[in-house]
Amino acid sequence: MTSPSRVVSFCVFIGGILILANTTTFAQNSNPWPTSGAVGIGTSSPSSNVLLHTWFADEKVHHRLALSTTSYVDFRLKADSEFRINSYDGTTNHAPFIIGPSPGSNLLVLKSGKVGVGLSSPSTLLHLNATNADADLTIAAATAGYAATAIFKSAAQHFNVKIRSDNFFAIEDITASPDRTPFVIEPNAGDHLLYLKAGKVGIGTTAPAGVLDVSGEFYTDTGGNSIVLREQNTGDEGGQLQFDGAGANRYFQFDNFQGNFRFISQDASGASEKMRILNDGTIGIATTAPDPNYKLSVNGKIRAKEVIVETNWPDFVFADDYRLSSLAxxxxxxxxxxxxxxxxxxxxxxxxxxxxxxxxxxxLQKIEELTLHMIELQKENRTLQKRLDELEAKEGEKLK
Incomplete structure (x- = not known):
């Protein structure tokens, strides 16, 4: 059942149309109810059942739907072809929908379903075009939850791009089961998280020096940190490369200490340095202070199948001018x-x-000297033996 207030409003609306139709310069003919059924306001030849035709200097076809004395919605068409929908809540006038007169700044909805903003011929379902000054695209939400979620979906793939109000950004693959999140930027991620330049990738730096340049610590296998590449500048210590594992004997580490290369491992008794290579090439094994007078210092036993030593050899012992010390x-x-x-x-x-x-x-020199002494002794023995043989021969002659 129609309420009395609606009946009164409808009568007032019809009465207004009749008054305008009979008083305007372009009023319909004297018959307010033509047999054609078309009513024109501002024109004597309406092309539709109800036609409002105005061309005032600035304004406008203006329709208002009043929800109360202080709340209403306006539909406005200005003389410059701007169309807008305004809403008024009693304190503020809002204009949530505007179509501008310029083809480069309008909002266009084609019958194909394509929407263009800032251009007259959108080529995709949503096509945005703007000058550099107005090229920003802002998506915002309340202080909690996700500010925006973009869904890229096909029959076989389904990706979400999520932006949360606490500066959390993620790309989520929900094709897999369970869902996976291969790319995440957490809050307070810092500057230059990922930087691409001339085919080089920089992480934490805007000037990558190689194909991959990481400024900061680098971890693999987050379950146990099996490989850790750490950038560390704490006075004496520099970068570190650590191979991590589980249990008491859990890691082996290479690092830069005061410009020297250290090998450190951890066992049940704790971490300790096993070897050090100094920047001058000196090597220390099981010692943190290799002797600078030697290239290799080992604090412990050495076992080898073969050792080759290159040094001078004492062949001078056999030289004619060599003075051989006497046995005395x-x-x-x-x-x-x-x-x-x-x-x-x-x-x-x-x-x-x-x-x-x-x-x-x-x-070897002593062996050679002993050899010379033995040769001399052999000569003396031969001389003595010869003399002994001669004496024995003489004694034999006497006995005859």
Whole structure:
């Protein structure tokens, strides 16, 4: 049943049309109810059942739907062909929908369903075109939840792009089961999270020096951090490469310490340095202070199947001008020093160690000297044997 107020409003609306139709310059003919059924306001030849025709300097066809004395919706068509829908809530006038007169700034909806903003011929379902000054696209929401979700969907694939109000950004693959999120930017991610330049990828840097340049720590296998590449600048320490694992013996690490290359491992007793290579090429194994006078310092035993030492060799012993010490001289030296000439003493070896190459040469020198002494002794023995043979021959003659 129609309420009395609606009946009154309808009568007032019809009455207004009749008054305008009879008073306007372009009023319909004197018959307010023509047999054609067409009513014109502002024109004497309406082309539709109801036609409002105005061309005032600025305004406008203006229709208002009043919801109350302080709340209404306006439909306006201005003389410059601008069309807008306004709403008024009692305090503020809103214009949520405007179509401008310029083809480059209008909103266009084609019968094919394509929507264009800022252009007259959209080529996709939603086509946006703007000058540099107005090219921003802003999607905003309340302070909680996702500000925007873009869904890219086909028969076989389904991706979501999510932006949350706390600066969380994610690309989600919901084709798989369960859903996967291969790309995420968390809040406070910092500047230059991912930077592409001239075929190079920079993470944390805008000037990648190689195909992949990571400024910061790099982890693989988040379950156990099996490989960790850490950028560390804490005074003496530089970058680190760490191979991590589970259990007490859980990692092995290479790092830069004061410009030196260190090898560190951890066992049940804790982490300790196993080897160090100094920046001058000196190597220390099981020691943090390799002797700078030697290229290799080992704090422990060494076992090898073969060791090749390149050093001078004592062939000079066989030279004609070599002075061979007599056995009597050697005897006196041994009685006085308790070791062979040119051989280090026990105290020297305990304090300074032994040069293997030099010691091998010294031992060979002593063998060569002993060989010369044996040759001389053999000569003396032959001489003595000859004299003995001669004496025995003479004694034999006497006995005859």
């Amino acid at each position: 001289e050697v005897e006196r030296f041994i009685k006085e020093h308790k070791h062979l000439p040119d051989i280090p003493s026990q105290q020297q070896v305990a304090g300074q160690g032994v040069n293997l190459g030099e010691m091998q040469a010294k031992l």
